[in-house]
Amino acid sequence: MRLYSIVLSTLMTISAFGAEKKVITPAGARAPVGPYSPGIMAGDYLYVSGQGAAKPDGSFPETAGLQTEQCLNNVKAIVEGAGLTMGHVVYAHLYLKDITAYEDANRVWAKFFPKDGPARAIVGVTKMPTDTPVEVTVVAVRDLSRRKVIPGGVMVGDRLYLAGSIGEVSGDPAQQVQSALDAMGKTLKSAGMDFRHMVFVNPYLTDKMPMDVMNKVYAKHFEFGNTPARATIKVASLPNGGNIEFTGVAIRDLSKRIAVRPKNMPPSPTASPCVFAEDTFYCSAKAGFIPGPNSGIYASTVETQVQQTMRNLLDGLEEAGLTFADVVATNVYLDDINDFAKMNKTYAQYFSGAPPTRTTVQQYPSAERKANEQERWPTLEQISIIAVK
Numbered sequence: 001m002r003l004y005s006i007v008l009s010t011l012m013t014i015s016a017f018g019a020e021k022k023v024i025t026p027a028g029a030r031a032p033v034g035p036y037s038p039g040i041m042a043g044d045y046l047y048v049s050g051q052g053a054a055k056p057d058g059s060f061p062e063t064a065g066l067q068t069e070q071c072l073n074n075v076k077a078i079v080e081g082a083g084l085t086m087g088h089v090v091y092a093h094l095y096l097k098d099i100t101a102y103e104d105a106n107r108v109w110a111k112f113f114p115k116d117g118p119a120r121a122i123v124g125v126t127k128m129p130t131d132t133p134v135e136v137t138v139v140a141v142r143d144l145s146r147r148k149v150i151p152g153g154v155m156v157g158d159r160l161y162l163a164g165s166i167g168e169v170s171g172d173p174a175q176q177v178q179s180a181l182d183a184m185g186k187t188l189k190s191a192g193m194d195f196r197h198m199v200f201v202n203p204y205l206t207d208k209m210p211m212d213v214m215n216k217v218y219a220k221h222f223e224f225g226n227t228p229a230r231a232t233i234k235v236a237s238l239p240n241g242g243n244i245e246f247t248g249v250a251i252r253d254l255s256k257r258i259a260v261r262p263k264n265m266p267p268s269p270t271a272s273p274c275v276f277a278e279d280t281f282y283c284s285a286k287a288g289f290i291p292g293p294n295s296g297i298y299a300s301t302v303e304t305q306v307q308q309t310m311r312n313l314l315d316g317l318e319e320a321g322l323t324f325a326d327v328v329a330t331n332v333y334l335d336d337i338n339d340f341a342k343m344n345k346t347y348a349q350y351f352s353g354a355p356p357t358r359t360t361v362q363q364y365p366s367a368e369r370k371a372n373e374q375e376r377w378p379t380l381e382q383i384s385i386i387a388v389k
Contacts, residue, residue, distance in 0.1 A: 021328060021388070023354045026077035030056060033129055034340070035348035036358035039078040040328045042388040043279065044156075046082045046140040047329040050095070050359030051075045052132030060132065064101035068094075068108040071136040076112070084140050089118045090147055090154045091139040091161035091249075095361055098133065099124035099237040105134065116149040121164030121247035123204050124237030127337040127362040137359040152187030158252040159277060160191045164204075166242035173209055173243070177217040180244050185221075193250055195221045198228040199257055199275040200282035201248035204235045207364075209243040215270050225267030226259050229275045231285035231384040233333055235363045251277040262315040264291050274316040276389075281320055285333065285384035286312040296376035300369070302339040305380050306346040313385055326387040327356045333382040337362040343381060356385075 024039030024046070032038060032049070039048045051074035053060050053067035061067050076086055094109070096102060102122060109117070118138065128135050141147055141156045148155040153162045165187070167180035188194050205214055211232075222228070228248065238245050251257050259272040260281075274283040288297050288305030289312065299305045310324075317323055334343060340360065348355070367378040 021354075022082070024078050024081045026081040028056065029074070029077060030054060030058070034344045034358065034360065035351060035355045036330075037354050037356065039082060040354075040357050041082050041142070042328045044142045044146075045280075046079065046084060046088070046142070047357045047386070048075055048078050048138045048140070049357040050093075050128075050135045050137040050361070051078070052128065052130055053134045054130060054132060064098065064104040064134070065108045067132075067134045068105040068136075069111075071134050072108065072112045075136055075138055079138070079140055082140070084142065086112055088140040088142070088144055088147070089113070089138045090141050090156055092118045092120045093137050093359070094120060094122045095125050095128060095135040096122065096133070097125060097127065099239060101133075102239050119152070119154045119161040119163040119247070121202065121204070121245060122239050123235050123245070123363070124239075125361045125363045126236045126365055129337065129340055129360055135359065135361065150187070150190045152183065153191065155191055158256065160188070160193065160197075160250040160252070162187050162246075162248050162250065164245045164247040166238060166240065167244040169241050169243070173213045174217050176209065177214050177244050180246050181217065181221055184246050188250060191250070191252065193252055196223070196254065197250040197252060197257065198222075199249050199251055199277040201228045201230045201246060203230065203232045204238060204245040204247075205232070206235060206238060206243045214244060219269040222269075224269050225261075225272070227268060227270055227272050229273065229282045229284040230271035231331065231382070232271075233285070233363050233382070236365070249277060249282065260316060260320050262319045264315065274320065276320070279389045281317075281322060281326070281387040281389060283313060283316045283385045283387070285331070285382040287379045287382045296374065297379060298376065300371070300377050302334070302342050302380045303346045306343055306383075309381060309383050310347075310350050313383065317387060320389070322387050322389060324350050325352070326389060327351070327385050328388050329357045329386040330359075331384045332358060332360040334360065334362045335378065335380040336366045339380065
């Protein structure tokens with residue numbers, strides 16, 4: 001492994017199966033609070049870990065606007081450390097502890113992205129590492145000539161990043177889901193695509209949206225067994241009182257879209273385990289779920305659940321001829337942010353050398369930690385991954 005120094009950043013070059021990745025660490029930045037890299041350049045794309053609102057001294061600005069500004073300055077340092085600008089950003093997630101701070105955050109956002117900003121999803125969550133009230137994660141593209149803004153999304157060549165589509169607040173839950181999917185469909189149509197082209201979807205739903213209702217409406221839009229990979233996340237809140245939001249990634253050339261299903265996972269009407277978009281491999285969020293006739297979660301601690309989750313994720317990677325060394329980005333969803341250190345200790349065992357970028361949130365109030373009558377435990381964590389072949 002060779003270490004290079006450049007202005008504003010340190011780049012670590014690693015190779016796995018012929019794919020070169022550069023780890024971006026801005027000069028003077030605070031050390032990561034877990035086993036993750038601040039940024040990774042993989043091929044033409046830069047993946048940036050979730051950046052909180054902490055200043056270099058560890059303190060937080062007082063107002064939501066200044067907190068968002070600090071987050072975006074932290075993101076900017078990584079983006080510029082890769083030799084890019086904020087104009088190269090194509091996709092973003094904005095996580096807010098207080099969803100009512102959305103308008104203040106949005107005003108600051110416009111200063112960093114005054115024109116043709118990235119596709120963006122906004123999510124209200126319960127808590128984040130270090131107690132940051134705001135967190136931002138982004139994806140950027142190296143070749144700016146490939147970046148094209150369309151209504152509701154950003155195209156990069158054949159790849160489309162879709163902004164969050166929030167369902168109508170009025171109407172029954174099924175109508176709300178359908179309105180959000182209709183908005184997503186319009187974005188796809190603007191890019192010359194339809195739902196067949198989706199490779200990854202994030203459905204975010206509040207406790208007012210029944211999961212079975214969302215799944216029933218959602219499944220009608222996709223081919224059974226060939227659905228996108230999916231991370232379905234129950235969140236504390238959504239902007240403007242919404243109860244359902246969809247965001248994700250699509251690819252125009254269907255010959256470059258390949259769904260991958262390990263043999264121990266049956267076909268599903270709502271999610272493929274993993275899907276390729278060219279050389280990028282998107283995997284559904286997995287939990288410590290043991291598949292099979294007596295399926296369920298039988299581990300009572302976050303450490304043992306993470307172990308099973310990583311086993312489930314490895315099944316998808318190995319089916320595609322990949323390993324954890326090919327992973328460039330992960331999202332970790334914790335039932336309780338107080339399990340952060342325990343999760344980190346177990347998670348770190350699966351990555352040697354430079355770990356992938358990562359965003360971690362507690363997206364919803366904690367569940368009661370109690371086994372049911374079948375001795376199954378609640379989900380304490382979920383992890384989704386992106387790998388590059």
